[in-house]
Amino acid sequence: MLSLPGEAHLSQGIRILVVEDDADIRQSIASILTEEGYEVRVARDGQEALDELFREGADLPALIIFDLLMPRLDGWQLAELLKSYAKTSRIPLIIVSAYAERAPEGITILGKPMNRDDLLNLVREKSGPRAVASLS
Numbered sequence: 001m002l003s004l005p006g007e008a009h010l011s012q013g014i015r016i017l018v019v020e021d022d023a024d025i026r027q028s029i030a031s032i033l034t035e036e037g038y039e040v041r042v043a044r045d046g047q048e049a050l051d052e053l054f055r056e057g058a059d060l061p062a063l064i065i066f067d068l069l070m071p072r073l074d075g076w077q078l079a080e081l082l083k084s085y086a087k088t089s090r091i092p093l094i095i096v097s098a099y100a101e102r103a104p105e106g107i108t109i110l111g112k113p114m115n116r117d118d119l120l121n122l123v124r125e126k127s128g129p130r131a132v133a134s135l136s
Contacts, residue, residue: 046073
C-alpha cells in the first residue's frame with residue numbers, strides 16, 4: 001500500500017496494543033502496523049494485556065486491537081474491564097474476530113479474515129490526531 005506524501009508521519013509515535021492468542025495473526029497485525037510507522041506492543045491474551053496496561057510506568061496506547069476467543073481472559077471480559085477502569089475507559093477498542101456480529105457500544109468490529117486496507121483505515125480513524133487528543 002502506498003502512502004501519500006506526509007501521511008507516514010501521522011502514525012509516528014502512536015502506540016497500539018495488539019492482543020491476540022494466535023501467534024501468526026498477532027505477528028501479521030503487528031507487522032502491518034509497524035510498517036506504517038506505529039509503535040506496537042503485543043499481548044497473548046486479555047490478562048497479559050491488563051498486566052501490560054497497568055505495569056508501573058507503562059504508557060497507555062492510543063488504541064487496543066484484540067481478539068474475542070482467548071485463554072485466561074477473553075475479549076469480552078477484557079473489553080468490560082477496560083471500560084470499567086478510569087485509566088483505560090477512553091481508549092478506543094477494535095475487535096478482530098470471525099465470531100463477533102455485534103459489539104458493545106463504542107467498540108468497532110473488524111471481521112477475520114481481515115483486509116489490510118480495512119485494518120489500516122480503522123486504525124487511522126480510531127487513533128488519528130483527534131482521537132489521540134481526546135485521550136489527554
